[in-house]
Amino acid sequence: MSKKVELEKGKREFKTFSNQHRLPRLPIPSLEESTTRYLNSLRPLLSSEELARIKQHVKDFIRPGGIGQILQQRLIDVDRISPYNWLDDAWWMKKAYHEWRVPLVVNSNWYIAFIDDPNTPKEYLTHNNGVRPKGQFSEWQIKRAAHIIGRMLDFKELIDTETLPPDVTRSYPLCMYQYTRCYGVTRIPKPGSDELVYTPHPAPARYILVIAKNQFYVLDGYGKNGQRYSDGDFEIQLRQIVDDVLKAKHDPPVGVLTADDRDFWAVARENLLKVSPQNRETLTFIENALFAISLDDYSTGVDLDKFIRNMFHGMNAHNRWFDKALSISIESSGRGALNGEHSPCDALIPSIIVDWVMSESTTLNAPTSGRLTAAPRRIRFVTDEQTLKDIAEAEKRIGPIIADSDAVILQFSEYGTHFIKKIAKCSPDAYMQMVIQLAYFKTHKKVVPTYETGSTRQFLHGRTGTIRTLSVESKSFVEGMESESLTAQEKYNLLQAATKAHSDYTRDVSDGKGCDRHLLGLRLLLREGESHPFFTEPIFAKSQEWLLSTSGLGAGNRLSGSGFGCVFPNGYGINYLTGDNLLKFGIESKYSSTETDSNALRQNIVNALKEMRDICEQVNGIYEKESRL
Structure with missing residues (x-):
């Protein structure tokens, strides 16, 4: 191949839409994959007895010949007649x-x-x-x-x-x-x-x-x-x-x-x-x-x-x-x-x-x-x-x-992703999610279903999937951070476990294997007269009451802040930007809610950021000032 041809080929490969033909279609996860992720997300919310009952519903839902299998085949048909993306083409907008x-x-x-x-x-x-x-x-x-x-x-x-x-x-x-x-x-x-x-x-x-x-x-x-x-x-x-x-x-x-x-x-x-x-x-x-x-x-x-x-x-x-x-x-x-x-x-x-x-x-x-x-x-x-x-x-x-919109901005300048990578040794996004989990726990003394936007752009016409941040590991982390009996090393270990669980879920969502969009597609294919306790059990809707609705937009070095509204009137909408040495949060809740307070959550985000820094430094060493430059 001549240099001229190689050059022209290179130009074509770097054209804006040159990769579109290479992109795979959004996959349909298996019933077993999605219901397993769904059940795992319920563990921090349910008692063992409640979880056992839901497991029986799931078992019946996915059994051979059951309604779940029927809905899965209908969804495959939707995919086969969709020109680009079964979710985006059929329902999402x-x-x-x-x-x-x-x-x-x-x-x-x-x-x-x-x-x-x-x-x-x-x-x-x-x-x-x-x-x-x-x-x-x-x-x-x-x-x-x-x-x-x-x-x-x-x-x-x-x-x-x-x-x-x-x-x-x-x-x-x-x-x-x-x-x-x-x-x-x-x-x-x-x-x-x-x-x-x-x-x-x-x-x-x-x-x-x-x-x-x-x-x-x-x-x-x-x-x-x-x-x-x-x-x-x-x-x-x-x-x-x-x-x-x-x-x-x-x-x-x-x-x-x-x-x-x-x-x-x-x-x-x-x-x-x-x-x-x-x-x-x-x-x-x-x-x-x-x-x-x-x-x-x-x-x-x-x-x-x-x-x-x-x-x-x-x-x-x-x-x-x-x-x-x-x-x-x-x-x-x-x-x-x-x-x-x-x-x-x-x-x-x-x-x-x-x-x-x-x-x-x-x-x-x-x-x-x-x-x-x-x-x-x-x-x-x-x-x-x-x-x-x-x-x-x-x-x-x-x-x-x-x-009624209680919208505020936080710009935290004491550290950023340089510290998170070097000293905390965590994924910056997972770390930010744990900051939000801890701040909410400090403010409200409980954990709640949490939505984070995950990207599915590796697929043709892919947009987003739901990352369920709340996990057994994140709950253990926030409870451990508030405990006076745990050492810094033990708290740090809980942070590592929580961020790893979050990163694993994020990867699954990016790979098109998040449970929420899949279960939405199945539910929308129910016909008149069809139902199943899997969908009608109150926890199905309750687990999607995103009292924390969150999303990150990268470093945002040329942005002073970003934000959106809460999804539920007793919840928060939180957008964040993770710069090298500056972290920014846009927080919104409702003044009319007796449960929420944007200013209180903002202060507790600051508290969480400082406390998490302290345990990371106790375990991995002080973050030197010159490395913040």
Whole structure:
């Protein structure tokens, strides 16, 4: 083979989607595998008598000729008729997201907050603690927004031209399909179950949606020759939008409707379409836009809790369009974050995108291209009395949801993954999970079912599986850590056993052998009149009451925090970032719950981190300061 041919072959192998044809299909685990994992996950929750009863149900469920075997064969048929992935093709989008009728705000959408730009003028973060009064935009805000727009478009170009290197692990390539579900993708409400607006890849739109003071504008990203405009061009367009919105008569805040109950929003949207043909045109512009940029005419200041709450849900859900797959909000201080609609892709993919976007600082004197020919266009809704009523009622329903959200951020700077690998000698993710287990036990004096997002991207169109963190080993660990009679070595041994059990379960989930998605598929294939105690026994549902719903997004060195809402009203939603020397946690619970307290859990995460460090250092030696650099 000539060097030229080898070079061309190498280029093809590194194209973004070059590994897709190599990816295996998501497997269907055996009944024995899934029920064994399920039973093991129940051990820390049940007495020996209760566990014995469930074992009998399992034995009958999987017996030859039993209902479990029948359901397994039906699931195999589903796999055989699925073009890519039996779970994703048949059920996942609807069952996990689109049939859920609660508002997206707090309940489903997530946020990923950016670090401050290194070129931020000092006065924007120091004067009045960074708080800027409502009603004012800023020049720095415009500059940073323009730069982010340009970088977001540059990343799209990497995907479209397949010059983004494919994601891989040490052992196998990963599916890149979710990258095609980020730009130009929007969820629309439908009665009973939502849908995604069909957007082919590459997304054909050439513009971005800009929202300011609840008004909507179309900002062109490219000139007639197809080249993207420069950051300086975007600054000009954003200044034109700000100038216009400051003097324009404002339309009602229609975007608030996207934060409402999905069935209410579905009815309100149909009414909008009935009011005027112009509304169809406006909705189409919004839904086809590559992504949204919200310019907030205020700043929450340097308080990270206040900042992430604004990024999570806005001020009473104003100045947002929560249905967009990707929406970026930027305060007048220049601080910003990404807010994502969860159904088209998991937060990991957008976190990779924004980490790349943030790797380049904003240019203070961005040049213009000289190609800019058209000003941004304002797009408007025609509203009637019913629309105004819908907006008012939506605000009444959304207000309590936002007010009830107890969302906080923790940035722990005493150590990070360098310590966890060198001194704790653990998997960083497993270690973080044990931190959360111990913090919860300290706060509530019990253990509870715990969900962690596991990746199945080694399979074609793979998304996630459920890692059941709570185990016999994790329960022994947290109880041992609170015991005064155990030595540091004994506690450390319990930590090692717990993290190993967690890593083993994580590996099984990554290999497509987690029990939860499999059992979901089997249960959904029950026909009318069919049932089994395996599914109706209360512990089946109880074991999936994720009072701890958790997920990690890697190092997140260019992110200041991330988070999502709790799944159950008496639980917590926890997202974390594991940097080399900085650990970050986003925590959310409900003020209305008498059981939970985000601040208390945050403090106990700090306590757990310190106590776990102490036992690791007692066993394996002090973590030298210079190794933290």
